Amino acid sequence: MDVLLNNLDIFVVGFRTTLVLFVWSALFSTVLGLIVGMMRVSPVPVMRGFGTFYVNLVRNTPLTLIFFFFAFGYPKLGLPEFSYTWLAIIALSLYTATYIAEVLRSGFNTVPLGQAEAARAIGLSFVPTMTRVVMPQAFRAVIPPFMSVLIALLKNTTIAAGFSVHEAGAIRAYASERGEPAMIVLLWVAFFFIVLVMILAYIQRRLEKRWKVAR
Amino acid sequence: MESNDQGDSADKRGPASFETTSNPIAAATGEPLVIVEDVEKYYGDFHALKNINLTVNKGEVVVVIGPSGSGKSTLCRTINRLETINAGQIRIDGKKLPEEGKALAALRADVGMVFQSFNLFAHKTILENVTLGPTRVRGQKRAEAEEAARALLERVGVGVQADKMPAQLSGGQQQRVAIARALAMKPKVMLFDEPTSALDPEMINEVLDVMVQLASEGMTMVVVTHEMGFARKAADRVVFMSEGEIVEEAEPEEFFTNPKSDRAKDFLSKLLTH
Numbered sequence: 001m002d003v004l005l006n007n008l009d010i011f012v013v014g015f016r017t018t019l020v021l022f023v024w025s026a027l028f029s030t031v032l033g034l035i036v037g038m039m040r041v042s043p044v045p046v047m048r049g050f051g052t053f054y055v056n057l058v059r060n061t062p063l064t065l066i067f068f069f070f071a072f073g074y075p076k077l078g079l080p081e082f083s084y085t086w087l088a089i090i091a092l093s094l095y096t097a098t099y100i101a102e103v104l105r106s107g108f109n110t111v112p113l114g115q116a117e118a119a120r121a122i123g124l125s126f127v128p129t130m131t132r133v134v135m136p137q138a139f140r141a142v143i144p145p146f147m148s149v150l151i152a153l154l155k156n157t158t159i160a161a162g163f164s165v166h167e168a169g170a171i172r173a174y175a176s177e178r179g180e181p182a183m184i185v186l187l188w189v190a191f192f193f194i195v196l197v198m199i200l201a202y203i204q205r206r207l208e209k210r211w212k213v214a215r
Numbered sequence: 216m217e218s219n220d221q222g223d224s225a226d227k228r229g230p231a232s233f234e235t236t237s238n239p240i241a242a243a244t245g246e247p248l249v250i251v252e253d254v255e256k257y258y259g260d261f262h263a264l265k266n267i268n269l270t271v272n273k274g275e276v277v278v279v280i281g282p283s284g285s286g287k288s289t290l291c292r293t294i295n296r297l298e299t300i301n302a303g304q305i306r307i308d309g310k311k312l313p314e315e316g317k318a319l320a321a322l323r324a325d326v327g328m329v330f331q332s333f334n335l336f337a338h339k340t341i342l343e344n345v346t347l348g349p350t351r352v353r354g355q356k357r358a359e360a361e362e363a364a365r366a367l368l369e370r371v372g373v374g375v376q377a378d379k380m381p382a383q384l385s386g387g388q389q390q391r392v393a394i395a396r397a398l399a400m401k402p403k404v405m406l407f408d409e410p411t412s413a414l415d416p417e418m419i420n421e422v423l424d425v426m427v428q429l430a431s432e433g434m435t436m437v438v439v440t441h442e443m444g445f446a447r448k449a450a451d452r453v454v455f456m457s458e459g460e461i462v463e464e465a466e467p468e469e470f471f472t473n474p475k476s477d478r479a480k481d482f483l484s485k486l487l488t489h
Contacts, residue, residue, distance in 0.1 A: 043315055044315060114330060114332050114334035115336060117330070117334060118336065118396075119347075120297065120323060121297065121323055121326070121328035121397075122347065122352065123320050123322075123324025123352040124348070125317055132347065133347075137338050
């Protein structure tokens with residue numbers, strides 16, 4: 001307990017940064033994943049092609065490589081400069097969006113084709129067909145795998161520690177400088193991650209219950 | 216739709232009417248409304264539609280019959296481009312079917328479609344099923360759309376079910392809601408793709424009754440069905456398809472009593488053996 005209490009400042013800063021990375025990345029990757037997921041079921045071949053290209057390219061690249069690109073490649077491109085934290089958020093968002101797009105696409109596929117056909121037959125165009133008819137029915141099937149992706153995202157934030165972002169994955173290094181035993185520190189870090197994941201699991205259960213009633 | 220329409224849109228034609236075609240008088244004039252020209256359709260190597268030519272005039276009820284796999288459902292679905300075609304063209308009210316996007320959506324809004332499996336929106340109430348199109352596509356106000364929807368549901372005999380979910384209704388009731396949903400868009404033409412094939416026998420008539428009434432009010436209809444009774448009663452013309460081709464077209468009485476082609480004779484004889 002002393003290890004935690006004596007280094008509370010490191011823990012607080014670390015997990016606060018982790019949460020910042022997680023919340024922004026979850027938000028951006030969900031929005032981007034939604035767009036890419038819809039592209040992949042679009043009736044327009046160019047959109048489908050782009051969606052497939054993006055998913056295959058980014059999903060098949062190791063996350064660490066994407067971080068390398070944003071940490072070392074991006075600043076040389078002469079584009080607007082971002083802090084390392086924001087570069088980490090961008091890397092995590094682009095990467096996670098591919099998984100979210102695939103989760104959503106499999107969710108869309110659980111909705112019988114007749115539902116979309118009926119929506120098109122009354123004159124709804126593609127986007128309202130998706131948002132008004134297909135997505136509300138896909139959500140329930142999507143919640144468990146979607147939460148798994150978010151949990152993976154939460155843990156992936158620790159890779160940012162290797163790129164000068166002081167988040168939870170970096171706590172051990174800072175604590176070691178003060179001579180704290182690494183094993184105990186890491187156990188505490190793991191404990192807080194479990195707490196965070198349990199919160200996500202709780203949200204998942206709530207959402208599943210809510211959408212079950214909606215049927 | 217537009218404000219100058221509102222004056223005569225409500226109850227002018229009396230409670231028995233479905234209030235559907237914008238100009239019921241046109242029913243008698245018989246101008247071509249749906250024109251299918253030289254249409255070819257393939258599924259891979261399978262030639263599903265072979266050189267299809269068909270004209271449906273305003274106010275006309277065309278019943279398409281034929282053995283299963285003859286392409287009749289496919290033909291029906293090409294008319295609002297739920298199936299694409301490989302060659303030929305389809306025009307509705309003078310306009311060629313657009314490829315995709317907003318123009319196609321706008322055209323589909325004018326073409327009502329009733330499916331074999333009803334396809335009511337499972338997550339919406341009966342009332343919401345009927346109001347979705349008018350509010351989202353036609354830009355009608357919610358209260359106005361709901362009033363019209365309730366009147367339509369009343370007329371197809373499911374008014375009391377308006378606030379239930381589709382799964383709580385019988386098949387026959389669901390299909391009548393599907394008809395009301397299509398009618399709510401005030402379509403120029405209605406397509407029925409085997410509307411009674413998924414129904415229990417005792418529910419078939421309640422759906423056919425609604426369709427017969429609709430036909431008698433001058434709605435232009437293309438009906439793919441196995442219900443020969445409906446064809447005799449309501450059709451202006453019977454189109455017989457076999458193996459992707461239109462084999463024979465005739466008035467119902469003529470077709471059923473004196474079929475010309477061997478394939479039609481064969482088909483009809485099989486119907487009568489049981």
